[in-house]
Amino acid sequence: MDLLSHLALGFGVALTPVNLLYALVGALLGTLIGVLPGIGPVATIAMLLPTTYALEPVSALIMLAGIYYGAQYGGSTTSILMNMPGEAASVVTCLDGHQMARKGEAGAALTIAALGSFFAGTVATLLVAAVSTPLSSLALKFGPAEYFSLMVLGLIGAVVLAHGSLIKAIAMIVLGLLLGIVGTDVNSGVARFDFGIPELSDGIGVVVVAMGLFGFSEIILNLEMTEKRELITAKFKGFWLTKKQFQAAWPAVLRGTGLGSILGVLPGGGAMLSSFASYTIEKKIAKDPSQFGKGAIQGVAGPESANNAGAQTSFIPLLTLGIPENAVMAMMVGAMTIHNIQPGPQVMTSNPGLFWGLIASMWIGNLMLVVLNLPMIGIWIKLLTVPYRVLYPAILLFCAIGVYTVNNTSFDVMQTAFFGLIGVLFAKLECEPAPLLLGFVLGPMMEENLRRALLLSRGDPFVFMQRPISAGLLIAAVLLIILIGLPNIKRKREEAFQEA
Amino acid sequence: MSAIRSPKDFWSGVLFVLIGAAALALSAKYSLGTAARMGPGYFPRILGILMIALGLILALRSFKLEGAPVPRWKLRPTLVVLGSVVMFGAIVQSFGVAISTVALIVAASAASREFRPKEALIAGVLLATLAVGVFVVGLKLQLPIWPTFFG
Numbered sequence: 001m002d003l004l005s006h007l008a009l010g011f012g013v014a015l016t017p018v019n020l021l022y023a024l025v026g027a028l029l030g031t032l033i034g035v036l037p038g039i040g041p042v043a044t045i046a047m048l049l050p051t052t053y054a055l056e057p058v059s060a061l062i063m064l065a066g067i068y069y070g071a072q073y074g075g076s077t078t079s080i081l082m083n084m085p086g087e088a089a090s091v092v093t094c095l096d097g098h099q100m101a102r103k104g105e106a107g108a109a110l111t112i113a114a115l116g117s118f119f120a121g122t123v124a125t126l127l128v129a130a131v132s133t134p135l136s137s138l139a140l141k142f143g144p145a146e147y148f149s150l151m152v153l154g155l156i157g158a159v160v161l162a163h164g165s166l167i168k169a170i171a172m173i174v175l176g177l178l179l180g181i182v183g184t185d186v187n188s189g190v191a192r193f194d195f196g197i198p199e200l201s202d203g204i205g206v207v208v209v210a211m212g213l214f215g216f217s218e219i220i221l222n223l224e225m226t227e228k229r230e231l232i233t234a235k236f237k238g239f240w241l242t243k244k245q246f247q248a249a250w251p252a253v254l255r256g257t258g259l260g261s262i263l264g265v266l267p268g269g270g271a272m273l274s275s276f277a278s279y280t281i282e283k284k285i286a287k288d289p290s291q292f293g294k295g296a297i298q299g300v301a302g303p304e305s306a307n308n309a310g311a312q313t314s315f316i317p318l319l320t321l322g323i324p325e326n327a328v329m330a331m332m333v334g335a336m337t338i339h340n341i342q343p344g345p346q347v348m349t350s351n352p353g354l355f356w357g358l359i360a361s362m363w364i365g366n367l368m369l370v371v372l373n374l375p376m377i378g379i380w381i382k383l384l385t386v387p388y389r390v391l392y393p394a395i396l397l398f399c400a401i402g403v404y405t406v407n408n409t410s411f412d413v414m415q416t417a418f419f420g421l422i423g424v425l426f427a428k429l430e431c432e433p434a435p436l437l438l439g440f441v442l443g444p445m446m447e448e449n450l451r452r453a454l455l456l457s458r459g460d461p462f463v464f465m466q467r468p469i470s471a472g473l474l475i476a477a478v479l480l481i482i483l484i485g486l487p488n489i490k491r492k493r494e495e496a497f498q499e500a
Numbered sequence: 501m502s503a504i505r506s507p508k509d510f511w512s513g514v515l516f517v518l519i520g521a522a523a524l525a526l527s528a529k530y531s532l533g534t535a536a537r538m539g540p541g542y543f544p545r546i547l548g549i550l551m552i553a554l555g556l557i558l559a560l561r562s563f564k565l566e567g568a569p570v571p572r573w574k575l576r577p578t579l580v581v582l583g584s585v586v587m588f589g590a591i592v593q594s595f596g597v598a599i600s601t602v603a604l605i606v607a608a609s610a611a612s613r614e615f616r617p618k619e620a621l622i623a624g625v626l627l628a629t630l631a632v633g634v635f636v637v638g639l640k641l642q643l644p645i646w647p648t649f650f651g
Contacts, residue, residue, distance in 0.1 A: 050635070050639065050641060051639060053639070053641070054639055054640060165509070165558075167554055167557055167558055167561075168509075168512055168558065170554055171512070171516045171551065171554040171555065171558065174547050174550050174551045174554065175516070175519060175551065177547050178519070178523055178544065178547050178548075178551070181543060181544060181547075185530075185540040187538075187540070188530075188531075188539060188540045190530055190531075190540040192526075192527070192530060192540055192544060193523075193526055193527075193544070216581065216582065216585065219577075219581060220577045220578050220581050220582075220611075223577035223581065223611050223612060224574045224577055387614070388612070389609065389612040389614045389615070389616075390609075390619065390623055392608070392611075392612070393584075393604070393605045393608040393609050393620070393623065393624075393627075394605070394623070394627055396581065396584070396585060396604065396608050397588075397601060397604055397605060397608075397627055397631065398631075399585070400585050400588045400589065400604060401597075401631060401635055401641075401643075403589075404588075404589055404592060404643075405635070405641045405642070405643065408593075408642055408643075410589035410590050410592070410593065411589075412589070413585060413586060413588065413589025413590075414586055414589060416585070417582040417585050417586045417589075420581070420582050420585075421578065421582060424573070424578055425515075426512075428508075428570055428571055428573055429508050429511055429512040429515070429570065430508050430512075430568075431512055446543075447543040450538070450543065451538045451542075451543075454535050454536055454538065455536055455537065455538075457536075458536045459534055459535035459536030459537075460535075461535065
């Protein structure tokens, strides 16, 4: 079977000692940063990117994937132990995970989070492997019109499924697109929006934008608040689940895995949406919903499995279509570009070792997290007792070094500071930065495909409606907007986000 | 101005209109081309118009929809954090990683209300050692350890 030989190739690449080492280092570093409060996966990847510069592209990608899973996992640890989500996807884990910890069941909560994640990761890895080949060959048939419409759907989907004001989110996308086209236009050679600054003619770096919006501004906003943290230091009753807990948890793990795998593939989906949806469903179908919020193990098992499955399957659109569907994947595009890989359907055929090696390493990374993190939990707890006033300057330092070393110029550092400022401003105005980053990454691709599509159609804008796939994608995008505008659904959507 | 019911929406609307207008003004000098042969000014102008439209909707809507006020902006963390980072970027090439790191850590620590100079200095020295070890020695990034302006 094709799938098996592909996976065998992948494991052949991922299981070399060097790549195993990088998967391990990535998972460890990712957890280390992910455990820190207020640093989500986007900033974590941006911050740790320089540690991969010297590596081969395959090893670098494997390490980055490890960083991503580690960051994800680190987030759940802080949620359970400190009631402090390290990142958005683990917000719901706080609800019941932290209550379990207060009841002295922190060990059980951490174990089910780890095992659920691992199970979900295994299923999702297989899914990624299975659908990549057919999707890639479909994507290779896409012309510029289809690509443009796909990006429109992706961007709209991303804002519809995110929370907050729809118009603000769309405006943030447009701003991102504008920022994305700063620099020399590939077709005419004209430097656009460069304000006469030579450095800007190469465009703005994705690390600069991500680090400013997600790293610096987050730290500033944290500093504005007064520090209130509560660490559960009570003795663990061990990491084992009771039989009753296990029986309650495993169906939730299965449901979460299924849900996360599907939601992860949708535009705008991924880890966060999956965990929210899973929590809502677990609460709905529970025999005794009143236990939710008081330490129900299903409330940890479901969302944690779902978020890991979603985190994994959100690689599908990126690897097969070359289109990132959320901010983390946008960051991965940036990281891949730095290593001279243009994500898209051609990667699988032109560089199969890299492609399947990355997929295999997803599973290995998950395995490592389970094996490593439960025993290392003591170290992470120690780290959390370090006060924020000591932590944040250190985080800033690594961010600054990270940004500086992308191009070795201080101009990048200044730009990042500027985006940090903008990030704080937008946070005050309640405008989400994630759509901006997505738009930023897609900007040049979108312009290029629009240009090509219209060139082929001799300027006829109806080309997007005449080609069936393109029309279908655009109609889906319009339907999404209409759907979300309906008062009934609008309320439901707000409720869903309210619950967390 | 009391008619503004949702200040966050209003001000983001204003901001988006301004950005859109700036984008339009700046792209006026790039040739527009035609739909079939788009010039460098085509896409930016579409985006600029879209941006203004969205900003206007937001701003106008803020007279009808109820919303929270814009929270206060405490300037100290913003200025100190970003200032210390910019300083790091400016001096790292000439002063080297070791000194720049200590400077960044001490300066950035001052953003916190619980600033303790001695603790910050110790943290700075430790982190400088770590940064040199990891980034310069370990990862071999192109960064000087010590000041380079002596020769």
